[in-house]
Amino acid sequence: MKDPVPTSRQPLGSLLLKSQRRSVLGLEKQRAIRLFFAGNSSVAIVVLVLIMLFLLREGMDFLPTYRHELEIYRRAGLEFCDILDRPLAEHQQLCSKLRRAASASSNTITQTARSRRDAAYEQMREVEEDTRLQRLALTDALAQVPPVAPDELARLRQELHEATLATTTALPQPAALSPAEAQELKQELVLLSPEVPDLPPLLKALSADYIRVDMEAHTAFKPLVDAVEAFEAAPDKLHALIDEMKNHARETKAHVTEIQNTEGGRPHLEKVDFARNITPLTTRIPELNAKVAEYALLAEKAAAALPAKAGTPQGTEFLVEMRAQLPLHLARVHEAAAGLAAWNFQKPVTYLDVIIAFFFGDAWITNSSWQDFFGFVPLLAGSVLIALIAVLIATPVSVVAAIYTNQFASAREQEFIKPVIEFIQAIPSVVLGFIGISLLGDAIKGVSEWSWLQWVPGFPIQERLNMFNAACLLALMAVPTMYSLAEDSLNNVPRAYIDASDALGATKLQTVFCVIVPAARSGIAAAVLLGLGRVIGETMVVLLVAGNRIAIPDFSVGPGVIFQPAHTLTGIIAQELGEVSRGSAHWQALFMVGIVLFVISLLVNWCARAFVRSFELFKS
């Protein structure tokens, strides 16, 4: 290499690359610099590999640990108890329907008396709440030993009286009571004091009135109410037996845990004599079967005694639903009971079972007194649904904005729009989370209560914190990424295409929508995918705003499902990792969730790259 032409200030490159005799660590300088740069770029790759190895190491242990836990769950007989307990849980759902039907029916009679009583009680509570401090002071003084001086007591009484008077006068007129009654109530409430144990007379009268009407309703709907009670009580004996067995199983499990803790590691399960502990359970199968038959009989009898109609159309609907579901429920219980004999505590838990339990399990239950389950479906469902809604919102916004800035906007507009959209990226996600909790949640809820919007499925919504709320914020976060990429891909459309389109006499709109956008479509698709990747990995917003309900969203309600709360893959890691002890099944399960997240992100990115590559091929 020739020496550079000497100038007053040598360019940096020439200084670095100038060949010199001196060598670093036996390497020629140029080579050393080259290695330095290569090393820096390989750091990223090394770190990525390390992260993958770390995740895999922590997560892969999950399979044996969880398998061990499930093995204890089986050997100690917890699984045996759950065979019947699971289908029996449906009984409560049927009960719930019946109770609702009964309450809807009796409400037709009791409504007025109830709201009158509730209104009066509410006023009393309000007074008591407002004068809480004064009441507390008086109660304390009265309870003191030795007794407080009389004039001190008198002062406290006077203070309470004044406070009560002030609150009572300010009370609004309740709609359910007549003005005369409201006046009477106020006069009685003024006298409220912890020294008078009796309720105000009007309240007593209203309560008595309600009880009378309630009795009336009971007589009017006696067949319904009786049948509901009979149905509720139907599985009592079966439950008692299962509870007894559960306690036994729990003891066995506690015993195993104790051995585990004293030995300081995972014990060999062969050491525990499970067979002896399991016999008290399995020998009761005939008894269980008898109780199941009894339950089925009682339940059917109660269902048969149900009247055809409840007091309201909606109540009748509940009865119809319940009648339709009961045979299915009983069939499931019978089926479970038949499976009891076939259950074997020695059946090994295979790795396949564990994988199925994790990837297809529908319950994520931790810190349980019974058994922890790590089923991943509810979390995945939440994450995927939120991400899809977010992308659905962000795609039109960002693509249309990109088309506008790229094709229609003036240079000055471009200079303004681009940085502003890209600036959104700078908002910390925790700040967005706050916005979701304090502003957006209330706004969405408020809008959902507008009467002319009631045709929207899911309106009015009940929860401020829900998937839609989180998805809106995530969409906002995804817009900058998607916008920039979409804009780039529009920019990359060869000039010749546009010229050709113009030459054929196409209008601007025709050129944009028939030539430019189709030519850029794989780039736009890549933008959408990368947006998806950004959204699915986001943590803070979903943790704060999505509502954290660990259950598979109830898709049976239709599109309104998006207003339900949900938990997510990222949220669960953030929420639970801080608390678990290192190396426990729970800890490892969270790492497994991390691995799955990592794989999802890799896949999404890989797809996006594939799209971009096909775009480049297309261009050449």
Next chain:
Amino acid sequence: MLGTTVPAAAQTTLRLRGSDTLGAKLLPQMAEAFKKQAGRVSFDIAAEGSSTAFTNLLTDSAEIGMSSRKVKPDESAEFRLKGRDLREFEIAWDVIVIIVNKDNPVSDLKKKEVLQIFSGDIRDWSEVGGNPGLISIYTRNTSSGTYKDFMDLAMKKREYGTNSQKMAGNEQIAAEVGANPHGIGYLGLAYAHAKGTKIVTIEGAIPSTADVKKYPYARPTFLYTNGEPTGTTRQFIDFCYSPVGEAIVTKVGFVPKSRAK
């Protein structure tokens, strides 16, 4: 999640780790009062759930562990295994209060109803005498001592229903119940009386400092130390039991051990 770090200006630093129920209000105030009295001491309080009390004591990263539940058998076994001697101090009673929205006509629940609501058996307010509407359940998350305690106190160790939502802290539960007419949740007594909510009595029993043990959902809270406490740690624990300490306990909404009847 909630934590207070007091700058280390003095010589001794007491590190307190554990329950959010204790570490959010009670112990920071206790620490402030103790500093005024004892002077040269500083506090470092982090409250991320009762379980962290024991993990921190085990690794010697805390002098005092705060817990809203008794130590679990497997946790104490771990201490024994490492030759540690875990000491327990019952400092106050905490009361778990059930709250509903102010506009909810339901103001009293039976113990069985509470169990059925939180375990998801009862799904609709009309089943317990309220206005028809699905119940929204707000609970603490699994790291909280209150989460587990409520299961033991009120739910006969059953699981929470799948329709329950796990909130980060007491304040968030109060905020959601206050905003949702169909909401129900539970809180420590110190956090009750939040805006838009009202306290539900349980079979007529009012949660109050006056008669703790009559109320079904009351529980003792504990401080734990590694071995018999000495020096400043001892002084601080004695201070918690002193009249000044008990006054703070009462002010924050807990019930001092001596008054829990």
